[in-house]
Amino acid sequence: MPPIAVAEKKTNGGNGKAKLLSKKTLTAQQKEAIKQLGRDKLIGMFRAMNLIRSFERRCEQMYQQRKIGGFLHLYMGQEALAGGMLSAIHSDDYVTTSYRDHGIALALGISPNVLMAELFGKVTGVSRGKGGSMHFFSKEYNLLGGHGIVGGQIPIGLGAAFRAKYLGTDQVSLIFLGDGAVNQGSFHECLNMASIWKLPAIFIIENNQYGMGTSVRRSTSVQDMTLKAQGYGMEGITVDGMNLLDCYMVVRDAVKTRRKRPSPLLVEAKTYRYRGHSISDPGTYRAKEEIENYHKVDPILQVRRLLQELDWLDDESAKALEKEVRKEVDDAVTFAEESPLPDPSERERHVYAP
Ligand SMILES: Cc1ncc(C[n+]2csc(CCOP(=O)(O)OP(=O)(O)O)c2C)c(N)n1
Numbered sequence: 001m002p003p004i005a006v007a008e009k010k011t012n013g014g015n016g017k018a019k020l021l022s023k024k025t026l027t028a029q030q031k032e033a034i035k036q037l038g039r040d041k042l043i044g045m046f047r048a049m050n051l052i053r054s055f056e057r058r059c060e061q062m063y064q065q066r067k068i069g070g071f072l073h074l075y076m077g078q079e080a081l082a083g084g085m086l087s088a089i090h091s092d093d094y095v096t097t098s099y100r101d102h103g104i105a106l107a108l109g110i111s112p113n114v115l116m117a118e119l120f121g122k123v124t125g126v127s128r129g130k131g132g133s134m135h136f137f138s139k140e141y142n143l144l145g146g147h148g149i150v151g152g153q154i155p156i157g158l159g160a161a162f163r164a165k166y167l168g169t170d171q172v173s174l175i176f177l178g179d180g181a182v183n184q185g186s187f188h189e190c191l192n193m194a195s196i197w198k199l200p201a202i203f204i205i206e207n208n209q210y211g212m213g214t215s216v217r218r219s220t221s222v223q224d225m226t227l228k229a230q231g232y233g234m235e236g237i238t239v240d241g242m243n244l245l246d247c248y249m250v251v252r253d254a255v256k257t258r259r260k261r262p263s264p265l266l267v268e269a270k271t272y273r274y275r276g277h278s279i280s281d282p283g284t285y286r287a288k289e290e291i292e293n294y295h296k297v298d299p300i301l302q303v304r305r306l307l308q309e310l311d312w313l314d315d316e317s318a319k320a321l322e323k324e325v326r327k328e329v330d331d332a333v334t335f336a337e338e339s340p341l342p343d344p345s346e347r348e349r350h351v352y353a354p
């Protein structure tokens with residue numbers, strides 16, 4: 001019987017008191033990660049985070065103009081997670097997530113055009129206009145959804161991990177879930193199976209402190225979610241989800257060993273969503289001061305300042321990058337607007353009826 005791993009504490013992130021990214025306070029590991037990534041890759045990650053923020057702002061506007069309908073859950077505030085973690089995997093690894101999927105899809109490199117078209121319900125959309133905001137799927141990018149059922153993605157991501165182990169590939173399966181999903185049965189069943197079968201499954205809790213309007217303090221009995229890993233004989237790591245480098249390093253290190261010797265891992269990333277649960281939620285259950293505190297640790301501003309301190313980005317090039325990203329999102333809106341709606345004959349295609 002292997003010893004049960006004790007949840008390791010990496011940072012105190014996500015509580016508004018996290019150590020900000022700054023040249024003066026970088027840890028040895030963060031310095032080494034910067035060196036390893038190099039200027040171009042780090043700027044690429046910064047660009048991806050900006051693209052997410054810009055895309056989400058535009059989605060809000062498009063919803064208000066009724067170009068987008070249905071549900072819309074924005075990712076603003078959580079960009080370091082997608083931007084950092086997905087920079088540490090291979091293109092054939094598997095990724096599954098919840099309905100809060102825009103940031104994940106963009107960080108995987110899926111074109112904003114096909115994502116915006118999906119939101120507009122157009123046939124050129126990533127799910128042919130049938131999935132909408134909550135159901136981005138891409139076979140090409142191994143994105144196994146975008147799932148509206150809380151915790152519904154966990155068994156699917158586990159299945160992908162099982163496949164990798166069964167076929168003896170070196171792939172890993174990253175399974176993103178919200179803090180609300182840890183109280184679902186599927187989470188516990190899957191952690192147990194992943195541990196028994198030693199599957200290359202990395203469960204990543206995006207703990208943004210709320211499930212709809214309910215604070216985790218009111219919904220979840222144990223606040224340190226990595227402790228749940230111990231119940232399944234699995235390693236658990238807490239990470240500052242507002243810190244791009246820490247998010248990158250935790251997955252980089254996790255996959256390094258797991259590609260050859262598969263085993264599961266539970267990561268709790270402490271983060272925050274700047275908007276309400278969905279577009280129709282004004283978020284009045286949160287104190288103004290709390291939101292302001294999290295804006296002080298804005299993941300994008302942290303990286304921007306670090307890049308400037310490193311002399312890798314000046315004000316002018318930062319502005320140029322932001323402009324370029326806005327243009328990419330404008331082009332996505334044009335693409336979506338100009339795309340056709342699905343033909344009525346498409347209505348029953350790809351619909352599963354047992
Ligand atoms: C099985 C199930 N129960 C309830 C809901 C309604 N619901 C939608 S989102 C949500 C909260 C989930 O919160 P969390 O997992 O923290 O994700 P976040 O929205 O914070 O990303 C709930 C209860 C659902 N979609 N599925």
Ligand SMILES: [Mg+2]
Pocket residue numbers: 178179180206207208209210211212
């Ligand atoms: Mg949540």
